[in-house]
Amino acid sequence: MTEFLQFTLGGVxxxxxxxxxxxxxxxxxRGTRILxxxxxAMAVLTTYIALTVINHTGSYWEGFVVALAAGLVLGAVIxxxxxxxxxNKPPLNAVVVTIGLLVLIEGIAGIxxxxxYRSFPTAFSVTGLHARSVPLGxxxxxxxxxxxxxxVALALAALFRFTSVGLRxxxxxxxxxxxxxxxxxxxxxxTLGWALAGLIGALAGLLVSPDTFLYPSSMDSIFxxxxxxxxxxxxxSPVGAIVGxxxxxxxxxxxxxxxxxNLVSIFGLVALMAVLLIRPSGLFSVTHERRV
Amino acid sequence: MPSxxxxxAERGGGTSSAGAGAGRGRAQSGGGREARGRDKQxxxxxxxERGGGTSxxxxxxxxxxxxxxxxxxALRDVSISAKPGTITAVLGANGAGKTTLLATxxxxxxxxxxxxxxxxxxxxxxxxxxxxxxGIAHVPEGQAVITELTVEENLxxxxxxRHGQAGxxxxxxxxxxxxxxxxxxxxxxxxxxxxxxxxILVIARAxxxxxxxxxxxxxxxxxxxxxxxxxxxLIQRLRDESGLTVVLVEQNAxxALAxxxxxxxxxxxxxxxIEEAAVLGADEALRKHYLGF
Numbered sequence: 001m002t003e004f005l006q007f008t009l010g011g012v013x014x015x016x017x018x019x020x021x022x023x024x025x026x027x028x029x030r031g032t033r034i035l036x037x038x039x040x041a042m043a044v045l046t047t048y049i050a051l052t053v054i055n056h057t058g059s060y061w062e063g064f065v066v067a068l069a070a071g072l073v074l075g076a077v078i079x080x081x082x083x084x085x086x087x088n089k090p091p092l093n094a095v096v097v098t099i100g101l102l103v104l105i106e107g108i109a110g111i112x113x114x115x116x117y118r119s120f121p122t123a124f125s126v127t128g129l130h131a132r133s134v135p136l137g138x139x140x141x142x143x144x145x146x147x148x149x150x151x152v153a154l155a156l157a158a159l160f161r162f163t164s165v166g167l168r169x170x171x172x173x174x175x176x177x178x179x180x181x182x183x184x185x186x187x188x189x190x191t192l193g194w195a196l197a198g199l200i201g202a203l204a205g206l207l208v209s210p211d212t213f214l215y216p217s218s219m220d221s222i223f224x225x226x227x228x229x230x231x232x233x234x235x236x237s238p239v240g241a242i243v244g245x246x247x248x249x250x251x252x253x254x255x256x257x258x259x260x261x262n263l264v265s266i267f268g269l270v271a272l273m274a275v276l277l278i279r280p281s282g283l284f285s286v287t288h289e290r291r292v
Numbered sequence: 293m294p295s296x297x298x299x300x301a302e303r304g305g306g307t308s309s310a311g312a313g314a315g316r317g318r319a320q321s322g323g324g325r326e327a328r329g330r331d332k333q334x335x336x337x338x339x340x341e342r343g344g345g346t347s348x349x350x351x352x353x354x355x356x357x358x359x360x361x362x363x364x365x366a367l368r369d370v371s372i373s374a375k376p377g378t379i380t381a382v383l384g385a386n387g388a389g390k391t392t393l394l395a396t397x398x399x400x401x402x403x404x405x406x407x408x409x410x411x412x413x414x415x416x417x418x419x420x421x422x423x424x425x426x427g428i429a430h431v432p433e434g435q436a437v438i439t440e441l442t443v444e445e446n447l448x449x450x451x452x453x454r455h456g457q458a459g460x461x462x463x464x465x466x467x468x469x470x471x472x473x474x475x476x477x478x479x480x481x482x483x484x485x486x487x488x489x490x491x492i493l494v495i496a497r498a499x500x501x502x503x504x505x506x507x508x509x510x511x512x513x514x515x516x517x518x519x520x521x522x523x524x525x526l527i528q529r530l531r532d533e534s535g536l537t538v539v540l541v542e543q544n545a546x547x548a549l550a551x552x553x554x555x556x557x558x559x560x561x562x563x564x565x566i567e568e569a570a571v572l573g574a575d576e577a578l579r580k581h582y583l584g585f
Contacts (some may be wrong), residue, residue, distance in 0.1 A: 164452055171438055171449045178436040181398070183424035183453040183501060 006137025007257040008250055013142035015249020016149040020204035021226020022233060022241035023153060024197040029235050030173040031193035032087055034094040038101035040223030042078070042198055043205030045105050046070045047214055048113050050206055051120060060121055067202045075198020079191045087190070110216040117218075120209035145207045152203060153242055156196070160238075169193060221265060225252070228272040234282025243284065351376040351537040352397070352428070352505045357406035359396040360561075366392040368561045370406070374505065374554070377535040379527065381552035381569060383545045383583055388558040390541040391433060394507045397539075398430035399423040410505060425453060429503035433510045433541075437490045439483035443474055446482050446493060450500030467496045488519035495526065505537045506530065512544045520544065524551050545583040549573040557582045 021039060028036045050067035054060055082101065086093040124140040160166035171179040172189040180186050204226070205219060212218045229248045233240025248271065256264045275282070350373035360366040366389045374380045382390050395401040397408050399420035407416045415423050424430070438446050444464070451463045468475035471492055477485060485493060491511055498506060508527065512520040528551040530536045542548035549555055555572035557565040565578060572578060579585055 164448075167441075167445060167448055168452060170441065170445075174440040175436065175438045177432075178438050179449065180400075180420045181424065181430055181432065181436060182450045182497065183421050184449065185421050 002134055003257065006135065007253045009136055009138045010142065010257075011250030011253030012246060013138055013145050013249070014253060015229075015246040016146045016242075017204050017208045017222065017245070018226045018229040018248050019242045019245025020149045020152070020200050020207070021223060022230035022245050023156070023238060024200040024204070025227060025230045026233070026235060026238055026241045027193050027197040027200070029230075031169070031190050032083070032094075033091070034083065034087070034098065035227075035235075036197065037095070037098040037223075038078075038105055039197070039201045039226070040219030041102045041105035041109070042071065042074055043201040043222075044214070044216060044219045045109050046074060046198075046202035047120065047205035047209050048109055051118065051214060054121060060123055064123070064206055067206055068199050071198040071200075071202025071205075072195045073198070075201075076191050076195040078198075079194035083194065084187070106216040113216070115216060117213040117215050120206075120214045122210040126210075141210070148203065148207060149242075152200060153238070156200075156238065165192070221268075224272070225268050228268060228275070231272060231275050231280075232283055234284045237282070237284045240282055240284030244282070350374055351411060352539065353407075353409045354393075354397065355407045355409075357393070357396060357403050357408070359392055359401055359403040359406075361392070361401065365404070366561050367396065367403075370558070370561070370563050372539075372556055372563065372566070374537050374539055376504075376537050377531060378553040379531050379538040379540055379551055379569075380554045380556060381545070381548040382539060382541045382556045382558060383543075383548060384558035385582075385584075386543075387560070389561040390558055391509055392561075393558070394430060394432070394509050394539070394541055397423075398428060398507060424501060424503070427504035428507065429498035429501055429505070430507040431494050431498050431509060431511065433513060435490050435494050437482045437485070437493060439481070441482055442479055443482050443485065443493060444478040447474070447497050447500055450497035454501045463500050463502070467500060471496050487515050488522065491515060491519075491523055492526070495523075495530075499530075503536070505539065507539045507541075509541045510543060511540070512542060512547060520547055524548075527551060545579075546573075546585055 021043075024039055025036060028034055028039075046067040049070045050063035052063075053066045054063035057063070078101065082097055083094070086097050122141040124144050126139040126141050128139055129136045129143070158166075160170060168179070168184050168189050169192065171182070171184055172186045173193075176186050179189075204222070208222055209218065212222065225248060226245070229244035230241050231244070232247060233242070233244030248268070251271070252264050252268060255267045352372075352374040354370060354372045357367050357370040358365065359370075370389070370393060372380065372382070372393075382393060384390055392401060396403050399415070399418055399422070402417055407414060409415060410426055410428055413426065415426055415428070418426070420430075438449065441449070447464060447467055448460065451460045454460075454463070468478070473489055474493060474496055477489065482490070482493065495506075495508070495511070511523050511527070515523065524547050527538055527540065531538055540548050540552060549569045549572060552569035555565070555567050555569040556563060557572075557578075559582060565572065565582065567575070567578070
């Protein structure tokens with residue numbers, strides 16, 4: 001029973017990182033119908049930037065904030081420069097461009113920072129927490145990881161729901177034609193969507209790198225799991241992305257805990273294939289009736 | 293005019309309101325027609341005065357427009373001027389270029405040649421979102437309701453760029469006052485609205501930005517005759533009460549001419565007739581030849 005509790009709580013912490021990647025993919029997918037294969041690579045770059053700042057200043061939090069800001073800027077710049085020309089083109093163009101970006105960014109990171117594994121600091125202690133004397137299987141830092149993603153997700157939900165910027169984002173995502181007709185500058189809104197996705201991806205990179213170490217392709221496997229989470233959630237639904245991330249994190253932790261940790265990455269891919277085969281629109285997709 | 297006309301008749305079930313709706317429908321094809329004709333006469337007279345050239349410029353001026361899609365020229369040398377506070381009906385068969393004309397004015401199709409000006413400001417080749425901001429609101433065919441949003445959110449999108457926080461709230465209140473049917477449905481998903489309600493929603497949404505010119509593409513498409521009468525009545529009231537300049541593209545030439553000041557007939561991308569609506573409606577030969585009624 002204790003074991004089950006530990007696996008579950010640990011899974012929630014991992015799951016929230018997948019959820020963050022999934023959320024960034026969903027944001028971009030909703031706005032532009034593009035799957036951003038370079039999301040993980042972008043997060044690697046911003047995490048390297050964080051590491052540089054941390055080494056320089058000795059402050060984790062300065063590195064944290066700089067990385068988030070860098071993610072915001074990186075997302076916006078990428079949308080403006082290389083994505084804008086392939087929007088409204090055949091989907092394969094965007095696939096090629098974002099895979100190209102993935103290779104390019106990881107290459108640049110390798111040139112600047114080298115290929116060796118670097119350790120990345122955590123924000124809080126990684127000593128296991130106990131409830132009375134029962135070990136919970138999670139640390140103070142795991143709690144931080146889960147709450148950081150939760151806070152960002154809630155802030156995002158509030159932005160979408162209650163602000164006029166959020167209304168612009170939703171209108172442009174659902175019906176860009178109608179939005180332009182009504183004077184919404186859809187181009188700027190798309191840039192904002194990519195910027196927000198860059199920020200959330202950067203957050204995921206910061207949160208997961210203490211576990212994975214940091215090297216140019218360190219986010220690749222995390223990206224695949226984040227993508228799986230997004231597909232479980234239906235790619236269109238921010239709530240689905242969070243739930244998909246949590247389900248995946250917890251299940252993978254059970255697999256690792258009960259069946260052996262070498263099965264985890266295989267199981268992640270099996271889960272992705274299973275979802276794509278059985279329910280490609282995701283568990284949470286709502287098929288919108290579109291009448292004209 | 294009862295401001296809640298469309299609300300009442302939309303409900304349909306209420307006996308008195310349904311009766312009123314039907315009454316209006318009959319009036320349009322029957323006795324009311326003469327009265328309208330007389331209205332038109334005076335409006336037409338006013339127009340020739342203005343049209344005299346020096347007194348008052350057109351709100352929307354389309355000059356020698358050539359436009360089309362992917363190598364196919366859909367408009368050739370089209371010139372139309374819409375006077376302030378008038379309804380211009382653009383008529384013609386399928387493929388005559390009516391929809392292309394509106395899409396070119398509102399910036400979704402780039403013209404090969406020609407100019408579009410609003411109150412003397414050249415808007416040719418500006419982006420659609422900038423043209424709306426300049427004061428031309430386009431309500432496309434197929435309505436473009438954002439079905440994933442609520443009725444209120446649809447309206448709010450329409451007013452986003454124009455007003456400050458207080459102005460937006462006021463515009464929303466105005467819309468609800470003018471269209472009680474929308475007020476009743478404000479928190480419902482726009483996907484639950486009927487065809488007529490959707491048409492009212494997109495018109496109300498376009499008005500949220502207080503445009504000078506309203507471009508309407510086939511507002512009667514797919515609506516029951518009773519609802520068509522209400523929508524036409526609404527368009528007429530927008531001109532009479534708010535002084536809006538309307539360009540109305542219609543297949544339903546009879547309904548459009550009944551409320552319009554000026555009739556323009558397009559045929560295979562060219563303007564073949566520009567005539568006062570009353571005259572065009574009364575000219576049997578023209579009507580039969582181009583409009584099929």
